[in-house]
């Protein structure tokens with residue numbers, strides 16, 4: 124058989140380097156640290172990219188999957204730096220990026236009945252290796268209940284409330300558990316969510332939300348204050364989106380750490 128053309132390796136004369144090129148949406152089994160059970164198996168959607176200098180026509184996409192396939196133990200936060208190094212080497216790139224997004228499951232017991240089941244949280248690990256500089260962001264999105272302080276204040280009866288998503292991103296110098304971020308967000312909400320609620324539980328969460336009204340601004344300020352006080356955290360951002368029950372749009376607030384992103 125005639126040797127096959129290696130189009131990707133051909134030159135390109137447009138003098139336009141590409142910041143990120145690679146593969147998106149690979150579904151792959153991973154193992155993540157679980158504070159109560161040691162580890163948890165889940166399935167991630169993985170994106171892998173490298174930079175591409177202007178003089179190359181294309182990157183070698185099969186090599187990203189080869190790096191994954193050759194990684195014979197489960198992929199975890201600990202293996203992220205090694206994976207990034209392997210991608211950088213195999214693709215002879217200056218910069219490599221790996222993003223893992225996956226459901227993280229926590230067993231939660233209802234506040235009164237104790238009825239327990241698993242609840243999922245969206246977690247992302249976003250790793251970058253630029254030359255020899257490794258940086259990683261842990262992102263956790265926590266769904267909670269918020270009840271509106273204004274609605275409660277001005278209404279004779281009840282107050283509008285809704286499910287909200289609070290998305291926390293952190294860079295850390297010392298390990299931070301996913302569970303810690305979840306707890307920080309849930310403890311600052313009008314009320315946390317539960318997979319199972321019997322009637323006594325439903326009464327409890329209804330009244331707890333009413334007793335703890337929170338604007339979207341309250342959510343981001345109280346979570347930001349907690350993260351800012353944590354010496355392990357070198358940078359953070361907090362975004363809160365209330366899926367308002369009285370509008371066909373959301374309320375939204377965002378705070379980013381005033382600290383410079385310290386180089387690890």
Ligand SMILES: Nc1nc2c(ncn2[C@@H]2O[C@H](COP(=O)(O)OP(=O)(O)OP(=O)(O)O)[C@@H](O)[C@H]2O)c(=O)[nH]1
Nearest residue numbers: 128129130131132144180181182183184185186187
């Ligand atoms: N760069 C690039 N590759 C693509 C594109 N569309 C498909 N491909 C991939 O091209 C790959 C084959 O190219 P390479 O990965 O270089 O395969 P190869 O040349 O046989 O392998 P190497 O010898 O390791 O380079 C296939 O896995 C396709 O998925 C595209 O738009 N850009």
